[in-house]
Amino acid sequence: MRPAHGGTAEPERATPPPAPAGNDADRAGAADAGAAPDGGLPVASLPRAASDPLLTARELCVIRARAGAEDVFVHGVSLTIRRHHTVAMVGESGCGKSLTALALTKLTPPGFRVAAKVLRLDDIDIASLPESGLREVRGRRISMVFQNPMSALNPVIPVGRQIAQVLRRHEGLRGRRARDRAVELLDQVEVPDPGRRIRQYPFEMSGGMLQRVMIAMALSGGPDLLIADEPTTALDTTLQAQIMELLKQRQRDLGMGLLLISHDLGIVASAADEVNVMYAGRVVEHADVKTLFASPAHPYTRALLGTVRDIASDTQNDLAPIPGAPPRLEQPPPGCPFAPRCPLAVERCRTELPELRRIRARQEAACHRAGE
Amino acid sequence: MEIVAGAEDRTVLDVSDLVVSFRGARRAGLTERRAVRAVDGISLRIGSRETLGLVGESGSGKSTTARAILQLVPARSGTVTFEGANLRSAGRNGRRNLRRHAQMIFQNPLGSLNARLKVGSIIREPLDIHQIGDRAARRSRVQELLELVGLPADAVGRFPHEFSGGQQQRIAIARALAPEPSLIICDEPVAALDVSIQAQILQLLKDLQRTTGVSYLFIAHDLNVVRHVSRRTAIMYLGKIVEEGPSLALFGAPRHPYTQALVSAIPVPDPSAQQRRTVLHGEIPSPANVPSGCRFRTRCRYVTERCRAEEPRLETASDGVSVACHFWREIAEGSHRPAGDAPVPA
Numbered sequence: 001m002r003p004a005h006g007g008t009a010e011p012e013r014a015t016p017p018p019a020p021a022g023n024d025a026d027r028a029g030a031a032d033a034g035a036a037p038d039g040g041l042p043v044a045s046l047p048r049a050a051s052d053p054l055l056t057a058r059e060l061c062v063i064r065a066r067a068g069a070e071d072v073f074v075h076g077v078s079l080t081i082r083r084h085h086t087v088a089m090v091g092e093s094g095c096g097k098s099l100t101a102l103a104l105t106k107l108t109p110p111g112f113r114v115a116a117k118v119l120r121l122d123d124i125d126i127a128s129l130p131e132s133g134l135r136e137v138r139g140r141r142i143s144m145v146f147q148n149p150m151s152a153l154n155p156v157i158p159v160g161r162q163i164a165q166v167l168r169r170h171e172g173l174r175g176r177r178a179r180d181r182a183v184e185l186l187d188q189v190e191v192p193d194p195g196r197r198i199r200q201y202p203f204e205m206s207g208g209m210l211q212r213v214m215i216a217m218a219l220s221g222g223p224d225l226l227i228a229d230e231p232t233t234a235l236d237t238t239l240q241a242q243i244m245e246l247l248k249q250r251q252r253d254l255g256m257g258l259l260l261i262s263h264d265l266g267i268v269a270s271a272a273d274e275v276n277v278m279y280a281g282r283v284v285e286h287a288d289v290k291t292l293f294a295s296p297a298h299p300y301t302r303a304l305l306g307t308v309r310d311i312a313s314d315t316q317n318d319l320a321p322i323p324g325a326p327p328r329l330e331q332p333p334p335g336c337p338f339a340p341r342c343p344l345a346v347e348r349c350r351t352e353l354p355e356l357r358r359i360r361a362r363q364e365a366a367c368h369r370a371g372e
Numbered sequence: 373m374e375i376v377a378g379a380e381d382r383t384v385l386d387v388s389d390l391v392v393s394f395r396g397a398r399r400a401g402l403t404e405r406r407a408v409r410a411v412d413g414i415s416l417r418i419g420s421r422e423t424l425g426l427v428g429e430s431g432s433g434k435s436t437t438a439r440a441i442l443q444l445v446p447a448r449s450g451t452v453t454f455e456g457a458n459l460r461s462a463g464r465n466g467r468r469n470l471r472r473h474a475q476m477i478f479q480n481p482l483g484s485l486n487a488r489l490k491v492g493s494i495i496r497e498p499l500d501i502h503q504i505g506d507r508a509a510r511r512s513r514v515q516e517l518l519e520l521v522g523l524p525a526d527a528v529g530r531f532p533h534e535f536s537g538g539q540q541q542r543i544a545i546a547r548a549l550a551p552e553p554s555l556i557i558c559d560e561p562v563a564a565l566d567v568s569i570q571a572q573i574l575q576l577l578k579d580l581q582r583t584t585g586v587s588y589l590f591i592a593h594d595l596n597v598v599r600h601v602s603r604r605t606a607i608m609y610l611g612k613i614v615e616e617g618p619s620l621a622l623f624g625a626p627r628h629p630y631t632q633a634l635v636s637a638i639p640v641p642d643p644s645a646q647q648r649r650t651v652l653h654g655e656i657p658s659p660a661n662v663p664s665g666c667r668f669r670t671r672c673r674y675v676t677e678r679c680r681a682e683e684p685r686l687e688t689a690s691d692g693v694s695v696a697c698h699f700w701r702e703i704a705e706g707s708h709r710p711a712g713d714a715p716v717p718a
Contacts, residue, residue, distance in 0.1 A: 092566045093537070192654075206655055207430065236429045236593045238652045241637040245651055263566045266596075266639025289643045307571040308641045312596045314624060318578065319600075321571035325536055 054257040055081040055104065055142075055225050058118035062096070062103050062281075064111050064330070071330035073112070074100050074281045081225060081257040088260045088272035088289075090304070092326050096281035097261045099329075101227045104259075105138045121225065140170045140221035147230035149210035153202045159213045160186075160198025163220060170221040185216040189246060208239035212246070219250055226251070229261045244271055265308045269293055274362075277301045280337035281329045283356060287363035297365035300338045336368070344369050383453075384554050384587045385441065385474075387416040390450035392433075392440045408660045410436040412611035413450070416589075420554065421581060423588040425602030425619060427595060427634070431656045433611040434591045438557045441589070442474055443467060455554060472502045475548035479560035481540035485532040491518075491543055492528030498550040517546040520583075521576060538569035542576070549580065557589045562597060574601055595638050599623045607631050610667040611659055613686065617693030627693065627700040630668050666698070673710035674699055 062074035074096045081087045089097045103114045106126065119127040121141055129137065146152045154162055163185060164178040173181055179198065186194035189212040202210055211231065218226060228247060232240035244267060251258050262268055268275055268289070275292045277285040277300065285298040296302045303322040310319050324341045327333055333340055339349040348368050356366040365371075392411040411433045418424045428434050439445045441452055443459060452459045454474060457466040475498075478484040485494055492514055499510045518527055521542040532540055541561060548556050558577070562570040578601060580586060592598050598605055599619050606616040607630065615628040626632045633652040654671050657663060663670050669679040678698055686696045702708030 092568055208655055237595060237637045237639075238429060238634060239655075240639070241651050242653075264639065265567070266641045269641050269643045269645075270639060272643075293641065293643050304568060305641065307568055311567070311571060311574070311600050312638070312641055314599065314620060316600055316603075316619075319571045319575040321575055322568045323572075325538065325569070 052082065053080045054083050054085075055079065055121050055259075056118055057104065057116055060100065060103055060114070060116040060119060062099050062108055063113045063115060065113065072281070073329040074103060077276075077278075077283050079104075079259075079276065081259055083224070083255050083257050084251065085274075086251070086258040086260055086272045088262060088268040088275045089278055090262055090265060090268055090275060091278035092263060094326050094329065095278045096329055097278050098229055099281075100278070101144070101229055101259060101261055104227065105142050105144075106134055107138065139166065139218075139223075141223055142225045142227065143218040143221060143223040144227045144229060145211070145214050145218045145231045147233050149207065149214045149234075150202060152214060153210065155202050158199050158201055159205070159210075163198070163213070163217050166217050166220050181220075182216075185220055186213065188219070188250070189213075189216045191216070207235055208242065211235065211239075211243055215243075215246065215250070219254065222254060223256060225257045225259065227259045227261070230263070231260075232267065233262070233264070240267065247271075265293075265305060266312065277304070280327050280332045282337065282366065284338065284367070285363070285365040286356065287365075291360070291363045295360075295363075297359045297363055297370040298338075298367045299342045299344050299369075301365075303341075336366075338367075382420045383417060384420050384422075384455060385416070385418040385589070386451075386453040387414065387437075387441060388451045388453075389413050389415060390437065390440055390452065391448045392436050392445055393448045406660065409448075409611055409662070410659050411440060412662075414606075414608070414611070414613050416606060416613075418555065418587050418589060420587055421585050422604070423581065423590050423602045425598035425605035426589060426591045426608060427593065427598050427605060428608035429593060429656050431610075431659070432608045433659070434608055435559055437608070438476065438559055438589065438591060442476060442557065443470065472498075472551045473553045474555045474557065475551070475553040476557045476559065477541070477544045477548050477561050479563050481537065481544045481564075482532060484544055485540060485547075487532060489531075490528065491523075491530055491532065491535075494532070494543060495528075495546045495550055498547060502551050504551060513550065514546075517549055520549065520580065521546045536569075537565055538572055541565065541569075541573050545573075545576065545580070549584065549586070552584070553586060555587045555589065557591070559591045560593070561590075563592065563594065570597065577601065595623065595634055607634065610656060610662060612667060612696065613694075614668065614696045615694065616686070617689075617691070621691050621693050625704075627689070627695045627704060628668075628697050629672050629674050629703065633671075666696075674703055674708055 057077065057079040059076040059078060060074060061072060061076055064071045064073060077100050079087065089100065091097055099108065102108050106114050108114055116127050121137065124137065126137065153159065160179065160182045163182040167173040167178045167181055182198050183194045186197055191197050191209060191212050205213070231247065232243045235243060247258065248271065260268065260272055272289050274288045276283045277298060279300050285292065285296065285301045292301065293305065296305050307319065307321060310317065322341055327337055335350040335352055336354050339345040342349065354366045354368045356364050358364050359371050390411055391409060391413055393407040393409045395407060414437060416424060426434050426437065436445065440447045454470050457469065459466055459470060495514045495517055496510050499505060499513060505513060514528060515525055518525060523539060523542050523546070532543060535543065562573050565573060574597065577588065581588065590598060590602055602619045604617060605619045605622050606613045607628065609630050615622060615631045622631065623635060626635045637652065652671055657670060665681050666679040666684050669675045672679065682698070684696045684698045686694045688694045699708045
């Protein structure tokens with residue numbers, strides 16, 4: 001059910017031909033304005049309604065105010081996510097992926113502020129929504145699954161009751177009806193013997209089972225958008241495959257949009273339709289998944305991909321890891337933030353910040369030297 | 373200790389029929405506690421300058437094996453021979469040799485480093501304990517180790533929490549290297565790190581093996597990582613080794629249905645590769661309740677009556693890969709097909 005990319009045998013569509021890649025209409029979509037008003041990637045195989053953007057973020061920033069100054073942690077990220085569509089965010093730890101995800105429902109930690117030109121889900125303007133309205137959106141229209149299910153669950157309450165709490169909050173279900181629905185939800189995420197499992201405490205369950213419980217909880221309100229933040233990182237490879245299959249299947253059943261945050265390009269390759277590569281709080285490359293893996297434009301993407309491929313290859317050749325580590329989000333170096341680690345950096349890279357620009361159809365990158 | 377260059381065949385560690393059991397939980401109505409065999413008769417050999425990968429899901433007994441080798445948990449039976457000395461009969465001196473020349477690094481570097489000691493003291497501690505060198509020699513050895521693992525010299529005066537995850541793992545590696553070990557047991561050393569940092573640490577471990585001649589027992593669940601660093605790999609399931617052999621042969625043509633499922637679950641970084649996945653159903657059973665016959669039969673696509681009744685033995689094929697499956701030849705030939713789509717329930 002994933003939409004096909006790459007312009008093969010396109011069915012009839014109401015929308016005009018693909019706009020160039022871009023998650024920002026101001027830039028990429030400018031040439032043929034109106035072609036894809038959201039400026040996102042074309043979705044060939046879906047009916048018109050389903051390809052309407054579900055979530056739109058333009059110039060999303062996360063800012064922390066300090067005495068007399070402001071630190072910007074996330075710089076102008078733009079995103080478009082459609083129903084049935086999976087958008088991935090990749091990058092190393094500390095690149096701002098999770099902060100961006102939290103900002104989508106204004107769940108950033110105390111002291112941080114979210115600013116955006118546009119931040120909307122369907123017709124809800126999240127940017128201007130008061131806290132009471134946000135609570136209706138969180139968990140119900142947009143819900144999240146985190147990396148470590150053990151720390152996301154309350155250790156002293158049986159999992160069934162924790163699911164029931166969510167059902168009570170969002171669906172107004174109580175008592176037997178909440179219990180029955182919890183069993184049903186666990187059954188949908190393929191937890192064996194759910195009637196017995198609901199009475200268990202988190203410590204009695206394996207990591208894979210707990211992640212299923214988290215997914216059941218996240219899906220209990222029938223969300224439009226699921227944000228999965230490293231959902232399989234803490235799990236064994238075999239369980240990773242199971243959980244990704246489960247997420248894809250539930251996405252198909254519920255028609256959700258999925259924002260998948262991961263540092264593992266192997267998982268992204270098989271699960272995502274389009275990819276945003278983040279570095280130092282910025283999107284440095286955005287492309288559809290096939291283009292990104294076939295011809296990565298940004299040196300950072302190339303380095304990440306090279307590392308993954310070297311490790312995944314069936315040789316034992318030496319690795320050429322990216323030296324160093326990403327800069328602190330609030331203290332990026334002048335110019336291109338990747339320049340200090342970049343093998344292609346020239347003088348211009350150290351002084352002038354590259355803007356995200358179109359490289360080819362369905363691909364944009366923020367690099368002075370991309371496409372040379 | 374001196375390393376003889378090119379002496380590839382010297383055995384550093386030889387583990388034979390190792391069994392580790394724990395007393396099971398007391399159950400209502402039962403007077404006797406059932407023993408849980410977390411490690412049930414495994415044999416391993418690691419030569420000098422060699423890396424042996426040990427792979428398995430959580431709960432397969434990998435870490436218990438490591439702990440039993442280091443005598444951190446008692447073995448119920450079997451022998452562990454380190455540097456030619458049988459550790460059961462070796463007495464204090466043999467164990468002291470083990471404590472110095474066999475070291476360990478863990479998955480969570482911050483949890484394995486004393487948060488209240490500065491990095492210099494952490495790395496110097498093994499030198500103090502084993503009384504290696506005088507004060508000045510220890511100080512210069514710490515500097516040498518920091519350089520070896522790629523940390524700045526001023527790290528000595530800082531605390532572990534001031535470093536990133538990758539740097540913390542470098543500190544743990546420097547500490548492990550301090551007493552010049554011949555074996556380092558790496559228990560999921562990169563599982564908590566980003567891929568880019570994983571690559572840095574893996575390459576560092578490889579470089580250190582070249583320069584110091586150290587051997588590794590490399591425990592991980594990520595097959596890509598294991599394939600990359602290990603000359604040989606052993607696959608563990610519920611306390612037993614189900615397949616073992618040269619890594620490239622083993623990963624190139626996995627024979628045991630469990631290994632096949634593991635290999636097919638490796639994510640391929642290529643969106644156009646239509647992966648034919650054998651998604652392994654269910655989870656590893658509890659070692660307190662081991663299935664009869666073949667332990668993998670409850671999740672195996674190829675299960676038959678024989679698998680229920682008879683436990684397969686590890687057999688060695690002509691290319692040096694050992695497999696514990698009744699039907700591995702038939703499965704490889706294609707003459708033994710999956711019993712059905714769903715695995716047979718226990």
